[in-house]
Amino acid sequence: MSDEHTDRAHEDTRLGRLQRALLAWYDLQGRDLPWREPPEDGSGQTADARSRPGARCRPWAVLVSELMLQQTQAARVAARFPEFLGRFPDPATMAAAPVSAVIDAWQGLGYNRRAVNLHRAAQEMVWRHGGHLPRELDELEALPGVGPYTARAVAAFAYGQLRAPVDTNVARVMARAVAGAGLGRAEAQRVADGLVPVDRPADWSHALMDLGARYCTARRPVCGSCPVATQCAWRAAGWPDPDPARASSVRAGPQDAFAGSDRYCRGRIVDALRRAPLDASEVAATAGLEDAPERLERIVVGLVRDGLAVRDEHGGLCLPGRGG
DNA sequence: AACTCGGGGGA
DNA sequence: TCCCCAGAGTT
Numbered sequence: 001m002s003d004e005h006t007d008r009a010h011e012d013t014r015l016g017r018l019q020r021a022l023l024a025w026y027d028l029q030g031r032d033l034p035w036r037e038p039p040e041d042g043s044g045q046t047a048d049a050r051s052r053p054g055a056r057c058r059p060w061a062v063l064v065s066e067l068m069l070q071q072t073q074a075a076r077v078a079a080r081f082p083e084f085l086g087r088f089p090d091p092a093t094m095a096a097a098p099v100s101a102v103i104d105a106w107q108g109l110g111y112n113r114r115a116v117n118l119h120r121a122a123q124e125m126v127w128r129h130g131g132h133l134p135r136e137l138d139e140l141e142a143l144p145g146v147g148p149y150t151a152r153a154v155a156a157f158a159y160g161q162l163r164a165p166v167d168t169n170v171a172r173v174m175a176r177a178v179a180g181a182g183l184g185r186a187e188a189q190r191v192a193d194g195l196v197p198v199d200r201p202a203d204w205s206h207a208l209m210d211l212g213a214r215y216c217t218a219r220r221p222v223c224g225s226c227p228v229a230t231q232c233a234w235r236a237a238g239w240p241d242p243d244p245a246r247a248s249s250v251r252a253g254p255q256d257a258f259a260g261s262d263r264y265c266r267g268r269i270v271d272a273l274r275r276a277p278l279d280a281s282e283v284a285a286t287a288g289l290e291d292a293p294e295r296l297e298r299i300v301v302g303l304v305r306d307g308l309a310v311r312d313e314h315g316g317l318c319l320p321g322r323g324g
Numbered sequence: 325a326a327c328t329c330g331g332g333g334g335a
Numbered sequence: 336t337c338c339c340c341a342g343a344g345t346t
Contacts, residue, residue: 069341076332077341110330117343147343167341209341218339219335258331267330306329 018177018231019197019204025227026207031214033074034081035065036157036206059133059158060090066150067118068109074213080109092131094122098321103308104274112270116307116320117145135159148189153205162201164192169212170205175244176216180233182247218245265289265299270308273319280315 088094106115140151152165289296303309
């Protein structure tokens, strides 16, 4: 690992106090989320990740949850995750299933390409990695749908490596509480790398995310009751404008009107395909694009290219792997 | 660097 | 309405 970590003591520094305060808060108030459960240890006891310092989460469960969590709020994922994991309990089960089954189970989560990516990742795990997730960062990033964030999340949460997954929450906390200044993407990563405590890397990143979700929120941070308020650089400076988090880089791109958009039409079509194949005329009606054949064609081509649909010789559509 | 990709929740 | 959400892949 080339990343700089903090074995060097932050003992009596502001950041050292911030670390201890945040972890202490996390131990008592951290979110209890289903994918944080460690593997069964055979003792038959219900596991509490935070009660066992060495405990790690199941790698497959971590990967599934992280794919689901990409641009999707944790609460919504938490509602779907247990059932989904029950249906695909390991990579081999998913790899053996048709991708249509995974797209089906993805219903309501959005960004359906993630379901295709997850299925392909499961296949690669079976074909190239003995049915397991790889441990190296570059091997993880080579999996479809796994980028810099997700690779580090798996490394930290599943394998206990000293990695810093920088999501939108962590980026915000780094900019506000740690730096008190806007950070570019690479800069935020470097700052986060330097803060990972060697004894609790997974808990630390979970704690940062929980802080970002509960107190250090994007819109209106709740500084009054924040557990690290007294160590926060932005607060110490008197909350100067602009908000450092807004100058940070992990923000999403420009948002477009949703109703009637390409994304909306794609969603309508895929959702219909989950129920049954469509013939050509039904496709147009489903998308509400009877009067826009060129646009419909472009959208359908996109769905096929993304592995979310296959087209027959008459222009009908069905989910890949599901005969029409 | 800028776009695209779903859908829901909250203010 | 507008903004945001445990991002990644493509152009």
